[in-house]
Amino acid sequence: MKSTSITPNLIQLTRVHFVNAYLVREDDGFTLIDTTMGGAADALIAAAHAAGGEIRRIALTHGHGDHVGSLDALEAKLGDTVSVLMPELDARIHAGEHVVDGKLPGSWPSLQTTPTGLLAAGDRVGSLEVVPAPGHTPGHVAYLDTRDRTLLAGDVYTTYGRAAVTNDFYLRFPFAAMATWDRERNLGSARALRTLEPAVLAVGHGPALRDPGAAMDEAIDRAARAVAPLSAEDRKAA
Numbered sequence: 001m002k003s004t005s006i007t008p009n010l011i012q013l014t015r016v017h018f019v020n021a022y023l024v025r026e027d028d029g030f031t032l033i034d035t036t037m038g039g040a041a042d043a044l045i046a047a048a049h050a051a052g053g054e055i056r057r058i059a060l061t062h063g064h065g066d067h068v069g070s071l072d073a074l075e076a077k078l079g080d081t082v083s084v085l086m087p088e089l090d091a092r093i094h095a096g097e098h099v100v101d102g103k104l105p106g107s108w109p110s111l112q113t114t115p116t117g118l119l120a121a122g123d124r125v126g127s128l129e130v131v132p133a134p135g136h137t138p139g140h141v142a143y144l145d146t147r148d149r150t151l152l153a154g155d156v157y158t159t160y161g162r163a164a165v166t167n168d169f170y171l172r173f174p175f176a177a178m179a180t181w182d183r184e185r186n187l188g189s190a191r192a193l194r195t196l197e198p199a200v201l202a203v204g205h206g207p208a209l210r211d212p213g214a215a216m217d218e219a220i221d222r223a224a225r226a227v228a229p230l231s232a233e234d235r236k237a238a
């Protein structure tokens, strides 16, 4: 697990070069954002210790397997000392509820852990504000650190090679695009996140970007061109 200090409040933890989790520093320890795939619990706990604290909260951006994969093992090791916060719709999908029509793309492994809290717009997780960002999954959320406007955007954007909205089938990292549930909604979320004027963009897949505004604008433009013809075709088919 590679540990990269992004800001004084944020550490990026990277596995196998392309899957990120984050430690957000708070007065009582760390909030862990996402957990990567399975098998990372010990390394995530060790990374928090190396950075000088305990994991106090686990907050998830969405329910896909490369974000929730080590949740059960972390919960087993940390038990009642951590709270587990999950976006409401994705938690309901994990609980077996049928919340949207049709098949959901991406991996949804079964979870033993029941979240201690379900997240909605405007909720606070320590210094983070919960920002709804649906589209990649039905319940996907982003987190804005209101201390320094760092945005933890999950899989709304990827930054491999260049910033991309995950709609965009970008060859160097197509997996996140392939797993996206609703491309138009995801593009709407990408636009909404842009209006937050983040100082740093930190995503599930790819390096963190400082002053990401221009890169986000370009990514939105490319994704809008990619979505438009598809919508026209969809209208014809309907």
Ligand SMILES: [Zn+2]
Pocket (backbone or CB within 6 Å): 062, 064, 106, 136, 155, 176, 179
């Ligand atoms: Zn995903």
